[in-house]
Amino acid sequence: MGVDSHQTHSRHAWLDTISRIWAWLFLLAMVIFFSLAGEGFFTAFNLQAILANMAILTIIAMGQTYVIISGGIDLSAGWVMGMAAVISATVMNRLPETTPMWMVVLSGLGVGLVAAWIAGLVNGILIARLNVPPFIATLGMFGIARGIGFLLSGGMPVPIYIKGLGFLGNGFLIYYHPSAGWSLLAPPAGLAQADLRNLTGYFPFVVIVMLALLLVAHLVLSRTKFGLHTYAIGGNKEAAMRAGIPVARRLVSIYMLSATFAAIAGLVYNVRFTNGAANAGEAMLLDTVAAVVIGGASLFGGAGTVIGTLIGALIISVLANGLVIMRVNPFWQFIAVGIVIIIAVLIDQARAQFAQE
Template sequence: MIATITKERLTKFQPLIALFIMCIAISLLSENFLTVDNGWNILRQISINICISVGMTLVILTKGIDLSVGSILAFAGAVGAGLLKFGIDIPSEGINIGFTLLGGILAAILVGGILGWFNGFAITKFKAPAFVVTLAMLTMARGFTMLYTGGFPINGLSESFGFIGTGWFLGVPFPVWITLVVVLLAVFMTNKTAAGRYIYAIGGNENAALLSGINTKRVKIIVYTISGITAAIGGLMLTSRLDSAQPNAGLSYELDAIAAVVIGGTSLSGGKGTILGTVLGALIIGVLNNGLVLLNVSPFWQQVVKGAVILLAVIMDKTNKE
C-alpha cells in the first residue's frame, strides 16, 4: 500500500523533478542560464507553445489529436496581418474596408475557430479518424496561407500590433500575460464547469459518457474549436513578435505542442491530465531548447534530443499504467 502511494506521488511529480534536475545541470554548464534576462526570454519563447498546447490538451483529453495547429497558426496570423495592413479590397466598387487592431485580432481568432470547428465537425459527423482529418487540415490551411500571402511574407505591421509580441506590461512581457489568461480560462473550464467534466468523461469512456446523456459530438466540436482559437492566438503573438506574417510559420509546432502535453503527464489514451501539467511540459521543452542553444549544441542534435525526451515521456506514461 505504502509502495503504491509512493509510486503515485513520484509519478505525479516526475515532470517537476525532471525540470529541477535539468535546470541544475544547465546552470552548472552555462553561467548565462540562471539570469533574469534569460528567464524572461524562456517565458516569452514558450508563450506561443503554451497557448497551442492548452488547446491540444483538451483535444487529447477526449482521446483525440490535432495535427493542424501549426498550419492554422500560420493562416490566422497571415489573415490578421493582411487585414491590418491591406484591409479588404472590393475593386468592382472601388472600396477598401480597413480594419482596426481589434478588428484584425478578432478576424484572426475567428479564422482559427472556424478551421478548428471544421475539424471537430468532420470528425464527429463522418466518424473519421482525428489523425486523418487534422492531417488534411494541416495541408489545407498551409495551402490557404500560401494563397492568401502569395508565398511572400507580410511585413511592416503597426507598432500597436507589435506590442502583442514584444511589449512589456507591469514589468512582464505582454505575451506572458496573454498566455496566463489563456491558461487560467482553461484551468477554470476543466476544473469548474460541466464542459470540463464532460471532456474527462469522454476521454475515460466515450460509450459510458454517451449513455449517461453527454452530447459527445458537441463536446468534441467545442474542444477542436478551442484548439483552433488557441492556435490563432499563438499565430498573432508569433506574427507580432516577428513583425511579419511568414507563409511557412508554425512548421512542426504541432509536434512541440503534443510533446508539451505528453511530457506534462496527459495520457494519449485520454481522460487523464491537467492544464498545469501541460504548462510544466512546455516549460521543460523551453528550458531544454534554451539550454542546448546556450551550450552551442548543433540544431540537428537538438532535434534528436527533443525526440528522445518525447519518446521517454511516452514510455513512462505506458509504464505507469501497468
C-alpha cells in the first residue's frame, strides 16, 4: 500500500505540475512562433495593442475567476456588461456639457454599477438562498440583461457625444516623437497632422486600469478571508458551512463582484469605442470561461488564480492577434480557442480523476 500510494502521489504531483505550467509554456511557444513567423508581431506597438484589446475580456474574466473557483459559473456577465454599457452611455450623454470629465466618468460608472449590482444580487440570491443551479440562474439573467440592454438602446448602439472621452479609452500615459521628444498624458504640442505618423505612445490608459484591477483582484483572492472562503466554498461547500463560513453571504458577494467587473468592463467599452452597445459583451462568454479554465481553474470549483486567468486571456488575445498578422482567416480564431479550452478541461479532469483514486 505504501508503494502504491507513493506512486499515485508522484503521478499526481506530476499532473499538478503539468496543469500548472502548460499554459505558460503554450503562451511562450506562441509568442516565439508569431515573433518569428509574423511580421510586425513583436513590436512595442503591436504588443501594446494586444494588451489594450484584451482589457475588456480580462476585466470580466477576473469576476468569472472568483465565480468558477466558488464552484459556479456566470453566463450572464457579458450581457450584464452590455446592459451597463448602454445605461452608462445614455446617462453620460445627458449630463450638461460643462460637467468635468472625472464627473462624467464617475457618473457613468456609478449608474452602470447600480444596474449590474441588481443583476448580480439577483444571481446571488437565486444561487445562494434559493439553491438554483448557477448555470440556470445566470442563464436566466443572460436573457434578462440582454433584453433590457436592447430595449433601452432601441436595438442600436448608443453613440456618446462627449469630447475627450475617446482619449481616455485610446490614449497613452507617455508619448514619444522623434523630433518633438517625450511628453506626458498628451501628444507633444504643435505637431502637424502629417507628423502624427511618427508618434509612439507607451502605456495605454486602459492597460493601466486593467493591471490595477488585476493587482486588486489578485491580492483579494490570494490574501484575504474573502478569497480564502471562495476557495473553501468551491472545495467543499458543506465543510465550509460547518466551519462557520457565511456561505450564502459569500456567494452573493461573489456574484455581485462578477457584476462589478462587468460594469467596469462596460465603461471601458464606452471610452474605447465611444458608444454603448447592448451586445458589447456577446462574445465574452466563451472567451472569459476559456481564459479562466486555461488559467488552471477547475470547473469543479476550488482551484484557480487571477494570474492564471491573465495567462489564459493572453493566450486568447495573442492567438487572435497573431492569426490576423499571419493573414489567416480570423474565423480560425474561434476554432483555435475552442480547441485550447477543450485541452484545458481535459487536463483538469485528468487531475480530478487522479485526485479521487
